[in-house]
Amino acid sequence: MKVTVVGTGYVGLVTGACLAEIGHHVICVDQDEMKIEKLKRGISPIYEAYLEDMIFRNIQEQRLSFSIDMEAAMPGSQVVFIAVGTPSLEDGDVDLSQVEKAAREIGKHLSAYTVIVSKSTVPVGSCRRIAQIIKKNLIKEVSFDVVSNPEFLREGTAIYDTFHGDRIVFGSRSKKAVDILTELYKPLHQKILVTDPESAELIKYASNAFLATKISFINEMANLCEKTGGDIQAVAEGMGMDQRIGNKFLQAGIGFGGACFPKDVSGLLKTGEKYGYDFKIIRQTLAVNSTQKQKPLEILEKIIEDWKDIKIGILGLAFKPGTDDVREAPALYIIKELYGRGVHVKAYDPVANDNMQSVLSFPVTYCNNPYDAVSDCDAVILVTEWQEFKELSLRKIRRLMKRKIFIDGRNVFASESMKKKGFDYYPIGICCKEIMTQNLVEGEIYIDESEKSNYTGSGTWNQIFTCN
Numbered sequence: 001m002k003v004t005v006v007g008t009g010y011v012g013l014v015t016g017a018c019l020a021e022i023g024h025h026v027i028c029v030d031q032d033e034m035k036i037e038k039l040k041r042g043i044s045p046i047y048e049a050y051l052e053d054m055i056f057r058n059i060q061e062q063r064l065s066f067s068i069d070m071e072a073a074m075p076g077s078q079v080v081f082i083a084v085g086t087p088s089l090e091d092g093d094v095d096l097s098q099v100e101k102a103a104r105e106i107g108k109h110l111s112a113y114t115v116i117v118s119k120s121t122v123p124v125g126s127c128r129r130i131a132q133i134i135k136k137n138l139i140k141e142v143s144f145d146v147v148s149n150p151e152f153l154r155e156g157t158a159i160y161d162t163f164h165g166d167r168i169v170f171g172s173r174s175k176k177a178v179d180i181l182t183e184l185y186k187p188l189h190q191k192i193l194v195t196d197p198e199s200a201e202l203i204k205y206a207s208n209a210f211l212a213t214k215i216s217f218i219n220e221m222a223n224l225c226e227k228t229g230g231d232i233q234a235v236a237e238g239m240g241m242d243q244r245i246g247n248k249f250l251q252a253g254i255g256f257g258g259a260c261f262p263k264d265v266s267g268l269l270k271t272g273e274k275y276g277y278d279f280k281i282i283r284q285t286l287a288v289n290s291t292q293k294q295k296p297l298e299i300l301e302k303i304i305e306d307w308k309d310i311k312i313g314i315l316g317l318a319f320k321p322g323t324d325d326v327r328e329a330p331a332l333y334i335i336k337e338l339y340g341r342g343v344h345v346k347a348y349d350p351v352a353n354d355n356m357q358s359v360l361s362f363p364v365t366y367c368n369n370p371y372d373a374v375s376d377c378d379a380v381i382l383v384t385e386w387q388e389f390k391e392l393s394l395r396k397i398r399r400l401m402k403r404k405i406f407i408d409g410r411n412v413f414a415s416e417s418m419k420k421k422g423f424d425y426y427p428i429g430i431c432c433k434e435i436m437t438q439n440l441v442e443g444e445i446y447i448d449e450s451e452k453s454n455y456t457g458s459g460t461w462n463q464i465f466t467c468n
């Protein structure tokens with residue numbers, strides 16, 4: 001089939017390349033001329049594993065091309081995907097201006113029956129709105145259908161996810177449109193759920209809000225573990241063994257970020273408000289996440305008395321491993337907070353240094369390797385769990401650091417071993433009491449740091465061990 005994809009970002013570009021890979025003729029359109037120029041030369045403007053090779057191959061085989069011109073791209077397309085951005089507005093509502101603009105352009109250039117597919121994540125009722133805009137902008141009377149086809153790929157594994165998705169969802173009341181899309185996706189051999197557009201639009205928000213809530217839930221459990229002496233990793237393992245719960249999205253850490261979870265959870269909350277419904281659970285999901293992002297700073301506030309001349313190394317800037325995307329990344333928040341305290345921030349990410357540099361207007365020392373980023377630092381915060389960080393020489397890290405404060409925002413390392421290596425180590429959801437209990441000495445007393453001043457027992461201070 002001939003297909004047009006409007007918007008060549010993380011979703012549009014992967015969709016376009018994968019559809020070309022399975023044999024369709026795809027033209028990807030974007031309003032960003034620089035992006036299109038790069039793409040025409042086979043260079044991917046984003047980092048996503050295997051994507052550039054796939055783009056290059058499909059250009060060579062003449063199934064994939066790029067343009068800034070909708071008028072030239074659309075004729076003959078049986079299917080047009082809308083894959084433009086839907087960022088958050090200031091108040092958390094969804095900014096639909098890119099989608100509306102794309103719909104106007106599509107309307108102007110529609111010349112025969114076409115299936116218009118909304119791949120962008122849009123609030124319930126948007127397909128109806130897209131259809132109205134297209135209709136209003138038609139130059140000549142042609143029929144069309146608008147289908148909601150939410151995207152579930154994850155950055156970092158986007159190509160794998162496209163070929164091995166759990167389901168494809170079509171929201172449409174038109175059999176003709178569903179038949180065309182079923183044919184389009186046939187080579188992927190995936191389960192297809194056909195429903196009405198409203199439900200399809202809600203499925204996407206419900207899925208993301210549910211996953212985000214799972215993360216906030218495990219982060220709250222982590223906070224309770226720290227107070228009670230539990231180990232969140234053991235708790236998560238035990239929970240995850242229950243097949244009704246599953247072990248995914250149970251990794252405690254310093255909160256979620258990215259281009260989807262924060263904005264989609266806010267968007268669903270806003271939808272609730274518009275319809276007079278207060279979605280209490282997801283309101284708390286966001287609140288917990290925003291507190292969780294502050295954890296590294298709370299830990300540092302307790303240890304660092306004077307912020308003057310403090311140097312802190314940040315390991316990982318992307319919102320998750322496998323991508324260069326820094327939108328709403330926890331690192332963004334942490335770096336801004338540190339800079340506000342006068343800290344000299346050094347940072348390293350295998351692929352996201354440039355993107356972070358383009359969004360931060362103040363000086364950060366971007367390093368070419370993790371060792372330079374920690375060198376001479378008072379503290380290190382591991383923010384993104386890239387595989388290469390798991391393979392670091394910790395002895396070298398320790399040697400290079402000035403003070404040995406290591407905040408492991410993703411629980412990459414083992415507490416006991418980090419303590420043994422001489423780090424002042426702070427994981428998430430693992431109380432240091434847990435480590436000490438392995439060497440319990442009779443007569444010693446273990447109390448919580450916050451209870452230290454209230455302690456009225458008879459133990460002398462060198463017998464009392466606190467946990468943070």
Ligand SMILES: NC(=O)c1ccc[n+]([C@@H]2O[C@H](COP(=O)([O-])OP(=O)(O)OC[C@H]3O[C@@H](n4cnc5c(N)ncnc54)[C@H](O)[C@@H]3O)[C@@H](O)[C@H]2O)c1
Nearest residue numbers: 007008009010011030031084085086098101102120121151
């Ligand atoms: N990024 C993800 O992991 C992911 C996953 C699932 C769903 N989604 C959803 O998919 C949509 C796209 O997300 P993204 O991350 O790819 O966004 P993005 O910001 O990376 O890409 C959007 C692209 O659309 C282009 N664009 C905007 N308006 C245009 C127009 N009128 N004509 C042509 N091009 C236009 C922009 O220049 C940009 O290149 C969003 O709704 C998002 O919520 C994203």
